[in-house]
Amino acid sequence: MTVSALADIIRQQADILETSLPPHAYADEHGDPSLAVARSKLLEACDKLNHLVTGPIEWSGHRVHAALQYACHFRLASYVPEDGTPITYDDLAQRAGVETSQCARVLQLLMTYHIFREPGTRIVAHNRNSRVLLDEDTGMAVEWLTQDSLRSSAFFTETRAAPRKWSGSRRSSSGDGQDETSRIAPLGPTYAVDRHIASGSPRTAAEVTSTSGDRYARAMAGMAKRRQLSVEHLVHGFDWASLPNGATIVDVGGGNGHYSKAIAEVNPGLNFVVQNLNTTAEEVTKKEGVANLGGRLRFVEYDFFTPQPITHGDVYLLRRILHLHSDGDAVDILRSQLSGIRKPGARIVVMDNIAVSSGTLSTLEERQTRTLDIAMMALFNSVERDVDSWRALFKAADPKLKLVNVIKPLGSALAVMEVCIE
Missing domain, CATH: 1.10.10.10 (Winged helix-like DNA-binding domain superfamily/Winged helix DNA-binding domain)
Incomplete structure (x- = not known):
């Protein structure tokens, strides 16, 4: 495509956005699919024009x-x-x-x-x-991306080539239940190992990276403020109102309960249990908005690699949990949840990324997907899964586990997958 043709596309799509949106608000389509398409076409044309004019070896680098x-x-x-x-x-x-x-x-x-x-x-x-x-959380997200994440990318090939149990590894059942690989996750292998070796410390990699772990948690809070990861996508991406009055949602690995609280606020008949590692009574009392829910939301300590202790749940929610783990570990997490599901009709709701086939999205959108896939490999030894891979993962956990519905809300980076036991 020529420079002039690309310039024409840019002008056409820019006119659509300028006539529909106020100045400096072009990043927000306000839920209008036509504006989302115009914005996507504009960005795609700008990217192609930039590539055409600058050539193949001019880039910003690191x-x-x-x-x-x-x-x-x-x-x-x-x-x-x-x-x-x-x-x-x-x-x-x-x-x-x-x-x-x-x-x-x-x-x-x-x-x-x-x-x-x-x-x-x-x-x-x-x-x-x-x-x-x-914004402190956003700033921490940028810092994490430019420190921990960038460092894992710097050693990406070196780590892949190293004679380590890093390809398709899963947690060990020996010793303390974790091999060195799983100890390092979710901060990425290269950062933890590099710092661990350089310091000469006898501590485990997890101990060495405790500061980075705190930064990671805050970074995820910052990333969650992006519109693609808005809590509204989960609130409206599943029919919570279809659940019976008094139903219990188990938010597995739910962190500070931000997503459960948002769902609870618009669904007064539902109860929530937020499970997370190292949840103390003191921390629970500091959770904002809990008192306003009248006891419908509580926090408990739980490791999602262990058998699920709550057997009366109606929905077991896994939001961006499996995304961060290898197939082997993801299967273990699913089986841990299945071990606790006793209630007829109970299901697992997974909100996570779904990769797409090449050529089905614009180059820019596919680039984001492929970039995230490499980031998952570098940081967590995990992978971006397409729909067929998700089905295979659920089947590997239990042949009776079936993906019955997939919804990707407009503007969301994540899809909501409803998984039932046949």
């Missing part, structure tokens, strides 16, 4: 990620006035405790990616993109 890592680690955004008032590089560096020249050079690179702005000589101010970093 340097911008290094700059973002620096900015997030030293919390540079928090020292820049939020109201848009500029601050000198000298004052910013002093407040952040960094060297002025380094600070300026990092920010000046980020400005070429439209993050921060330089309204005058030797001064910096926020713009719309840099203000995103003021």
Whole structure:
């Protein structure tokens, strides 16, 4: 396709968005499928035009990620006035405790990616993109992506080539129940091993990466704020109202209960049990919004690799759990849940990514899917599964486990899969 033809597509799709959306709101389609299509076509044409004009070997590389890592680690955004008032590089560096020249050079690179702005000589101010970093969870997500995730990518091939139990591995039943691979997950093999070896510490890789584990948890909270992962997609992606009054939803690995609370708020007849590792009584009392639900939501400690202790559940919810595990481990998790299901008609609801066949999406959308697949391999030894792979996974856990319904809400990165026992 020629440059002129691509420019025509860009103009056509831009006109659709500009006549339908307010300025600076082009990233939000407001639930309108036609606007979502226009936005997708616009991005696709821009990407092709950029590739056509720049050529095959001109790319940004990892340097911008290094700059973002620096900015997030030293919390540079928090020292820049939020109201848009500029601050000198000298004052910013002093407040952040960094060297002025380094600070300026990092920010000046980020400005070429439209993050921060330089309204005058030797001064910096926020713009719309840099203000995103003021949100602590979002900033932590960026920091995690540019530290832990980037480090796993740096050693991606080296790790794959190493003579390790890393291809299709699953947890060991010997010793403490975990082999070195499973100890490292969910932070990725290379980061944990690299730090563990370099430090000469006798501690396990999991202990070495405890700080990164905290960062990972907060990073996931930041990523959940993206519209593609909005809680609304789960609230409306399954017919919760069809469940009988008093039904119990078991939120397996449900973290802080954010998703259960959202469902509970619009379904007053349902009860919820949020299961998570290391859930203490003190932590439960700090959960926001729990008291407002009148005892319909409670938290319990649970390891989803062990037999499910709650036998009266109507729905066992696994949101972005299996996605982070190899097929072997995912089968073990499913079997652990099946061991506790006793109620007739009970089902498992899985909300997770579904990979697509090549050529069924735009290049940009498929690129996101393939990028995530490699990220899962690097970080968790897992894989992005298509529908057939999901069916095979459920069958491997139990031949009676059947995928009966798949819904992907508009704008959601995840699909809701309803799995029943025949």
